[in-house]
Amino acid sequence: MLVLILAVVILLLVGGCVCVFWTARGDAPRWARGVAKATLLGSELARSASRRPRSQQSNGDD
Numbered sequence: 001m002l003v004l005i006l007a008v009v010i011l012l013l014v015g016g017c018v019c020v021f022w023t024a025r026g027d028a029p030r031w032a033r034g035v036a037k038a039t040l041l042g043s044e045l046a047r048s049a050s051r052r053p054r055s056q057q058s059n060g061d062d
Helices: 002-025 030-051
Strands: none
Touching (some): 002 030
């Protein structure tokens, strides 16, 4: 079951990347532009979450 979920997630990521590429070429339909926008928004959210300072973590100076 876990493998199936992981496979679906990977297919969605690949599909989003294809839509981004297709949109960058300039000849994508409206639905592909929407998927590309959602993919880019998701990547920006993931990037900002990874840059967030982790003030809750201990640094070993306890």
